[in-house]
Amino acid sequence: MATPVTVHAHAAPQGFIRKYIFSLDHKVIGLQYFFLALTAVWIGMVLSLLMRIHMIWPDQVWPLIGEIKPEAYLALMTMHGTIMVFFVLTTAPQGGFGNYVLPIQIGAPDMAFPVLNMLSFWTTFVGFVVLLAAFFVTGGAPLHGWTGYPPLSALQSAGPGEALGADLWITSIAIFCLASLMGALNFITTTLDLRAKGMTMMRMPLTVWSWFITAILGLLAFGVLLSAGILLLLDRNLGTSFYVPQVMVNGQMMLHKGGSPLLWQHLFWFFGHPEVYIAILPGMGVASQILSTFSRKPIFGYKAMVYAMLSIGFFGFMVWGHHMFMSGMSPYSAFAFSILTMCIGVPSAIKTFNWLGTMWKGRIRFHTPMLYAIGFVSLFVSGGLSGPFLAQPVLDIPLHDTAFVPAHFHLIMGVAAIFGIFAATYYWFPKMFGRMMNETLGRIHFFITLAGTYAIFMPMHWLGLAGQTRRYSQFTEVAYLQKLIPLNTFITYAAIITIAAQFIFVINLFWSMFKGPKASDNPWDATTLEWTTATPPPHDNFGGVTPVVHNGPYEYGVPGAAKDYVMQTDPAVGGH
Amino acid sequence: MATYTPTTPVDGIGRGHKPPVPPLGGGDEGRGGNSPDFIPNYGARLRRARLGLFCAVVTVCMVFISLTSAYIVRQGMPTFDDASNSYIHDWGMVRLPWVLLAINTAILLVSSLTMELARRNAARLAALDPVKSIPGVSLGKETSFPWLGVTVLLGFSFLAGQWLAWGELHDRGFYMNTNPSSSFAFLLTITHAIHLTGGMIALLWAASASLLRKPVESRRIVVDITAWYWHFMAVLWVYIFALLGLAR
Numbered sequence: 001m002a003t004p005v006t007v008h009a010h011a012a013p014q015g016f017i018r019k020y021i022f023s024l025d026h027k028v029i030g031l032q033y034f035f036l037a038l039t040a041v042w043i044g045m046v047l048s049l050l051m052r053i054h055m056i057w058p059d060q061v062w063p064l065i066g067e068i069k070p071e072a073y074l075a076l077m078t079m080h081g082t083i084m085v086f087f088v089l090t091t092a093p094q095g096g097f098g099n100y101v102l103p104i105q106i107g108a109p110d111m112a113f114p115v116l117n118m119l120s121f122w123t124t125f126v127g128f129v130v131l132l133a134a135f136f137v138t139g140g141a142p143l144h145g146w147t148g149y150p151p152l153s154a155l156q157s158a159g160p161g162e163a164l165g166a167d168l169w170i171t172s173i174a175i176f177c178l179a180s181l182m183g184a185l186n187f188i189t190t191t192l193d194l195r196a197k198g199m200t201m202m203r204m205p206l207t208v209w210s211w212f213i214t215a216i217l218g219l220l221a222f223g224v225l226l227s228a229g230i231l232l233l234l235d236r237n238l239g240t241s242f243y244v245p246q247v248m249v250n251g252q253m254m255l256h257k258g259g260s261p262l263l264w265q266h267l268f269w270f271f272g273h274p275e276v277y278i279a280i281l282p283g284m285g286v287a288s289q290i291l292s293t294f295s296r297k298p299i300f301g302y303k304a305m306v307y308a309m310l311s312i313g314f315f316g317f318m319v320w321g322h323h324m325f326m327s328g329m330s331p332y333s334a335f336a337f338s339i340l341t342m343c344i345g346v347p348s349a350i351k352t353f354n355w356l357g358t359m360w361k362g363r364i365r366f367h368t369p370m371l372y373a374i375g376f377v378s379l380f381v382s383g384g385l386s387g388p389f390l391a392q393p394v395l396d397i398p399l400h401d402t403a404f405v406p407a408h409f410h411l412i413m414g415v416a417a418i419f420g421i422f423a424a425t426y427y428w429f430p431k432m433f434g435r436m437m438n439e440t441l442g443r444i445h446f447f448i449t450l451a452g453t454y455a456i457f458m459p460m461h462w463l464g465l466a467g468q469t470r471r472y473s474q475f476t477e478v479a480y481l482q483k484l485i486p487l488n489t490f491i492t493y494a495a496i497i498t499i500a501a502q503f504i505f506v507i508n509l510f511w512s513m514f515k516g517p518k519a520s521d522n523p524w525d526a527t528t529l530e531w532t533t534a535t536p537p538p539h540d541n542f543g544g545v546t547p548v549v550h551n552g553p554y555e556y557g558v559p560g561a562a563k564d565y566v567m568q569t570d571p572a573v574g575g576h
Numbered sequence: 577m578a579t580y581t582p583t584t585p586v587d588g589i590g591r592g593h594k595p596p597v598p599p600l601g602g603g604d605e606g607r608g609g610n611s612p613d614f615i616p617n618y619g620a621r622l623r624r625a626r627l628g629l630f631c632a633v634v635t636v637c638m639v640f641i642s643l644t645s646a647y648i649v650r651q652g653m654p655t656f657d658d659a660s661n662s663y664i665h666d667w668g669m670v671r672l673p674w675v676l677l678a679i680n681t682a683i684l685l686v687s688s689l690t691m692e693l694a695r696r697n698a699a700r701l702a703a704l705d706p707v708k709s710i711p712g713v714s715l716g717k718e719t720s721f722p723w724l725g726v727t728v729l730l731g732f733s734f735l736a737g738q739w740l741a742w743g744e745l746h747d748r749g750f751y752m753n754t755n756p757s758s759s760f761a762f763l764l765t766i767t768h769a770i771h772l773t774g775g776m777i778a779l780l781w782a783a784s785a786s787l788l789r790k791p792v793e794s795r796r797i798v799v800d801i802t803a804w805y806w807h808f809m810a811v812l813w814v815y816i817f818a819l820l821g822l823a824r
Contacts, residue, residue: 223638258655
């Protein structure tokens with residue numbers, strides 16, 4: 001039973017600026033992250049659309065932009081990847097939904113350090129602005145891709161965009177690292193220290209586990225990227241040679257000597273691979289939460305799910321070398337990285353098996369969040385299955401620079417994570433805005449997006465197998481790729497339709513925010529703590545009381561219970 | 577304002593005694609920050625602040641671990657030399673001002689000691705504070721040595737000493753881009769100095785908390801976490817000093 005107690009450290013602000021701009025409330029900050037990511041994803045999508053259209057119609061002249069030259073194509077690619085990886089896939093699931101939901105799900109009035117939380121968001125915002133500024137400086141945005149491999153990224157004269165644009169890119173990444181580190185610190189402290197009475201670690205919803213493990217990964221990974229970025233800035237601006245070997249650019253010998261581009265690759269991928277899990281783990285947590293809720297069954301193998309996520313996080317730090325099979329590494333190292341990479345398949349398979357086990361013989365309610373959660377599992381399997389292929393050095397070497405790799409990582413890391421974000425949006429929207437989203441629009445959006453996603457990325461695997469290179473801006477005149485033009489055209493049309501379908505989501509989102517039917521406190525008959533409080537939650541989350549937890553997070557279909565679910569705060573029934 | 581509830585007998589607290597710190601843990605252990613019987617006491621706030629600091633220290637460790645790995649890799653890596661048409665080691669050398677750096681090390685270690693005394697003093701004052709409110713009880717005129725001020729002075733001295741060391745390196749002809757060895761020497765020391773500057777800002781914040789007469793428990797928390805960070809900075813500097821000295 002809830003017992004009244006004063007817990008909130010900061011009072012509800014009244015002024016507009018303190019309430020909505022520089023707010024200390026984790027819910028407002030979560031929404032700020034969400035809308036920042038929404039802005040970023042539209043920019044990222046438009047960039048990808050320009051790339052796809054350019055691949056098919058390379059002579060297309062655009063208003064304002066003109067003709068897309070090869071260097072402009074590379075700039076689009078760099079900015080698309082950077083925006084999507086950092087400001088969408090890292091920002092929305094963790095910063096957005098993690099911030100909004102985690103404190104409520106553990107029964108806390110706020111994050112552990114509210115000021116730091118606010119600072120974390122605004123630092124991310126500054127990082128985003130700095131990144132976008134790269135479009136508008138002399139030379140434009142950088143060309144080196146989101147992985148920023150030197151020597152291209154380390155030499156100002158290496159191409160247009162590699163001067164000030166590249167400096168802004170690195171600065172933006174460094175700022176983002178600082179913001180993420182502040183966020184990770186806050187998430188870990190909040191989870192460990194602010195849980196309500198009775199909320200044992202093994203009673204935490206799997207969403208909380210996923211945000212917690214993601215925060216640990218972030219804490220260990222972003223510091224490494226920050227260091228790597230600092231060395232890159234020094235190489236670029238102070239003439240050091242950490243990454244740059246003796247190299248000639250446009251007939252001019254550079255002053256650098258003896259540096260190692262591979263050093264960057266090691267440092268970058270030590271961050272980069274955990275980053276994949278930083279993007280996908282929250283999606284796993286959301287999928288688990290939603291599959292259990294809408295199957296009206298407890299999650300299958302709760303402990304196995306927790307340990308699987310922990311082991312995915314653990315192995316995530318030991319496999320960075322599989323991104324570098326092309327670098328000429330020792331076959332023994334490649335073998336070790338290959339084996340460790342395939343080990344990740346085990347916890348991933350456990351999770352997939354448990355998701356299917358959760359749905360098995362469930363009384364499934366096919367609401368939009370459920371559709372997206374099932375879509376997440378589908379994409380996770382489809383994208384994940386090509387992982388063991390690429391984990392083999394002997395297969396990775398011919399496939400690495402082909403379209404097979406973008407197809408793989410877009411399915412598993414990109415769109416699967418995006419489906420997690422969609423699932424979370426449809427699921428928590430009633431709690432966040434007090435209204436329901438339109439189900440019909442939601443379903444139309446789901447089916448077009450799912451079909452469109454597969455139409456874009458499955459053929460891309462075949463393009464890769466047929467030898468189509470990645471990162472090339474123009475291939476329509478390459479003889480051996482002529483026969484692939486129809487398939488590429490199909491992908492481009494699929495991309496146009498899929499992106500157009502996202503207007504349905506945005507219209508649904510904003511229309512429902514103001515005009516949707518009023519939501520009850522627990523519209524999904526769910527069990528976790530956020531559904532015990534008012535909709536939307538009050539400033540201190542529980543209206544001056546703190547909940548006491550008596551049950552696990554997924555008590556559905558409990559024998560003898562009055563309803564088919566038992567809330568975590570319900571002291572009457574012990575549950576499973 | 578937060579209410580202070582002493583968790584240990586006042587007699588047991590003083591210089592050399594460990595301050596009262598509730599054990600780590602959230603809801604399941606029943607003494608969590610947000611349990612129904614939770615009063616936001618300073619012990620819980622202190623524990624939370626220390627946990628946050630621990631996370632920050634882990635991050636800084638990751639930064640220096642990655643710089644160290646870069647140091648070791650770059651040092652052992654052969655590079656192609658046009659002149660001799662062969663692979664050579666171009667690590668080079670840097671003549672560090674060892675005496676100056678040793679003095680700086682001593683200053684930082686002493687500052688760590690004074691910081692610890694400031695921390696214990698803050699803990700003692702926080703523990704004694706509730707006694708003052710008992711009618712008829714007087715603690716007399718408390719005079720404590722300004723250890724925090726001394727630490728601030730020593731911190732500034734260390735940074736000034738580092739500034740002199742960089743100047744000395746310039747005078748000897750070593751710049752950031754002279755050779756890999758000098759690049760790393762500057763990189764490691766400057767990165768440490770930036771982190772230490774963060775500690776200095778925290779120290780000034782702690783000092784201002786004293787001047788602004790913030791609640792004694794708030795002062796204690798600021799001083800406590802700053803002190804642990806400061807100790808970490810001292811240990812980190814010794815590590816960098818050893819790395820530059822032993823792995824030349």
